[in-house]
Amino acid sequence: MLIALLPGDGIGPEVIAQARRVLDALDLPGLTFEEALVGGSAYKAEGHPLPAATLDLAKRADAILFGAVGDPDCDNLERHLRPEQAILGLRKELTLFANLRPATLFPELADASALRPEVASQIDMVIVRELNGDVYFGDKGMRQTADGRREGYDVMSYNEDEVRRIARVGFETAMARGKKLCSVDKANVLETSQLWRDVVIETHAEYPEVELSHMYVDNAAMQLVRNPGQFDVIVTGNLFGDILSDQASMCAGSIGMLPSASLDANQKGLYEPIHGSAPDIAGQGKANPLATILSAAMMLRYSLGQPQAADRIECAVAKALAGGARSPDLGGSMTTTQMGDAVLAQLR
Numbered sequence: 001m002l003i004a005l006l007p008g009d010g011i012g013p014e015v016i017a018q019a020r021r022v023l024d025a026l027d028l029p030g031l032t033f034e035e036a037l038v039g040g041s042a043y044k045a046e047g048h049p050l051p052a053a054t055l056d057l058a059k060r061a062d063a064i065l066f067g068a069v070g071d072p073d074c075d076n077l078e079r080h081l082r083p084e085q086a087i088l089g090l091r092k093e094l095t096l097f098a099n100l101r102p103a104t105l106f107p108e109l110a111d112a113s114a115l116r117p118e119v120a121s122q123i124d125m126v127i128v129r130e131l132n133g134d135v136y137f138g139d140k141g142m143r144q145t146a147d148g149r150r151e152g153y154d155v156m157s158y159n160e161d162e163v164r165r166i167a168r169v170g171f172e173t174a175m176a177r178g179k180k181l182c183s184v185d186k187a188n189v190l191e192t193s194q195l196w197r198d199v200v201i202e203t204h205a206e207y208p209e210v211e212l213s214h215m216y217v218d219n220a221a222m223q224l225v226r227n228p229g230q231f232d233v234i235v236t237g238n239l240f241g242d243i244l245s246d247q248a249s250m251c252a253g254s255i256g257m258l259p260s261a262s263l264d265a266n267q268k269g270l271y272e273p274i275h276g277s278a279p280d281i282a283g284q285g286k287a288n289p290l291a292t293i294l295s296a297a298m299m300l301r302y303s304l305g306q307p308q309a310a311d312r313i314e315c316a317v318a319k320a321l322a323g324g325a326r327s328p329d330l331g332g333s334m335t336t337t338q339m340g341d342a343v344l345a346q347l348r
């Protein structure tokens, strides 16, 4: 099994290094690693955020462990050369259309949540976010209006096949959990969302056991802080999912805690923490590596057929937290490496 390691920018290399230590400590037979540049670091070295060799490695690999991309030095480049294009390109080129972002609160972190502990402790959900369509990939550009003003535009669209395949992932995810699916859209305003809702309702016929509800995205944002315990699985589009998953992460303690999986139709996947490259703290040993370590656990479970190894990692993280391991985002002062040490100590 070949794992592509793509550390990327900012804190990416620091958090990937800790996940690698944890994977090495499991000593799983047959795992091999190959590393490649991605994002701003790839642009600086090779002139492109997703060099051909990196894409080729990602295609050859059985799974991809990804750090983060984003570099303020690159913010003024033409859009197709910016670091973010690397992750968007990988998602598109590998048809990684289903993004699973579990948000659960480790009980030890109840006081790190932005919510009251009794509200936060109810959080146990998965956000299923569509990754290959929506306003992210529609026609976009800058133009001039007839009277000479600058205008930017990004077209939002989904076709029914795109909605159906992510709806099925939402229903399947719900079937494996609490059998409740909430589809989030903005059907009161957007045609894209009206189609989304219609197709989700049609797809429900294949999953009669699942209790389906619909929520407008503004209400969902509010309900996530009012009563997050009501959600089991949320299925939503690319843009709404981007926003709601960041919000859910703070409800669950810290954005430094949430892993994610981006899967194709055959369970091949890219695994990454949902936090970004955090350039403000890069290179200072302040980053929390747990989201990346938990992403490695998801990789073992979903793409590498190693659920027991995944359990071992998740258990070790829980024990490390119970033992008091806290990086600055969790209100402590442990370094990135010390957080890795704390997990490793519990693996043995």
Ligand code: IPM
Binding pocket: 069, 070, 084, 087, 088, 242, 274, 276
């Ligand atoms: C995420 C990130 C990306 C996104 C960025 C880096 C392009 O915010 O994975 O949530 O918007 O999808």
Ligand code: MG
Binding pocket: 242, 243, 246, 274
């Ligand atoms: Mg995001």
